[in-house]
Amino acid sequence: MPTRKPGARGWSLYTLIGATLTVIALGACSDSGGQGNTRDDAAEDPLRGTWLATSWGLALEASDGVLRMYEITTISCRHYLEVPYSGSEIPDLGAVAERDDGDLVIRMGATDEIRASAIGTLPSTCDDGGTMDSEDPRLSFDIFWHNLDEMYSSFDIRGVDWAAQYAAFEQRVTPMTTTEELFEILCDMTRPFDDPHVNINLGEAECKSHPLPPWLQDDNADAVLDAVTEQVYGGDASTTASDLIAYRVLDGNFGYVFVPGMGGFADTPEDDLATVETAMDEIVAAFSGVKGVIIDVRLNGGGEDGIGFAIADRFADKKRLAFSVQSRIGDGWSDERDYFVEPRGPAQFTGPVVLLTSAASVSAAETFALALHALPHVTVMGETTAGGFSTMMYRNLPDGLEYTVPFERVFAHDGTTYEGIGITPDVVVPFDTAAFIDGDDKMLAAAVAYLEQK
Secondary structure (H helix, E strand, C coil): CCCEEEHHHCCHHHHHHCCEEECCCCCCCCCCCCCCCCHHHHHHCCCCEEEEECCCCEEEEEECCEEEEEEEECCEEEEEEEEECECCEEHHHCEEEEEECCEEEEEECCCEEEEEEECCCCCHHHHHHCCCCCCCHHHHHHHHHHHHHHHCCCHHHHCCCHHHHHHHHHHHCCCCCCHHHHHHHHHHHHHHHCCCCCEEEECCEEEECCCCCHHHCCCHHHHHHHHHHHHCCCCCCEEECCCCEEEEEECCCEEEEECCCECCCCCCHHHHHHHHHHHHHHHHHHCCCCCEEEEECCCCCCECHHHHHHHHHHHCCCCEEEEEEEEEECCEECCCEEEEECCCCCCCCCCCEEEEECCCCCCHHHHHHHHHHCCCCEEEEECCCCCCCCCEEEEECCCCCEEEEECEEEEECCCCCCCCCCCCCCEECCCCHHHHHCCCCHHHHHHHHHHHCC
């Protein structure tokens, strides 16, 4: 199971510019009872046992070097994946496990923590192969509803009455409903969410409850990407990180760096991070004499928070709280987990910085913006971001439909949550599509003009 899915699993446009969406398909906190192995065994084999990760809707079973995961709701169980492990290490997931006060804790990446409680046995819904082979469209519908009902973190913020949605749509599902028809029903059912992280896929078909901004829809998309290729990657631009991150020194002696996504630079999470850290060494060195820096995430569809921190840390003046995260646990919430932006690498740029954002900046691009916004020398400019911050879980229905469920809420360093709202820039500059396509990047020009006054 990869720690992220390619951009086509999210907003397909971003695949073309190398961006990714963050998906860590693992679990978090739970309060279920049960017993694990002994203390001595736990030190050598912390994974061994049967576990429940309520926030992620997963049951875990580990023994003899094999970890199995199951997607669960109160009415369903479906085998999810099986990976080897050795002691505390899970190489295929790039993860390390430990025990904490009887809980199983698996840590991977910069912000992903799996905390699961011991249970005696797998849920009874997992007996006899669980529900993975069912062909009942009503069961798929009910699993989908229960999954969001038990995990989704923003019903109140998004103003969605999920019980009312069930009542309105369940009558459209019959024993004769096809998978294609169920796909359309679920798409209609989730449109009120307007959430970038609530998406449904059937093969190549996909529906998203939160659409792309108008300037990236229809014929504009190809024209905008063509303009990016010419204006960002062309001319005297240098590229790094598998030629996906572009940078240059602009007239007036200002550095400019374009970051298309928070991942997708290498084949593994470890290599991804190493690639970006090396790239940032190169970029910060190239910007050593500039008067200011412009960081462009206007077309950044997200990815790994760890990649965002590897970039943001190179602009940190000291350790500062970037954001905090809570995971939904039933009707309550986990303790907040705090994450910090702090100096990293051989050098940092701590002069004036402008971060360019747009309505297409989403997910890990937004947590990156939170990290930078915690720095006093950074100004956010452009459009309000998409407003989708939570990690999302990829799920599967018995009939082949796939969907995503966000289950966290994220707070800025000052305690504000921008879920469903987006980060409003300090300086608002709309994305002028027509001018950009014609080679006139008015937002970039505004950033340069702003820095010239510093």
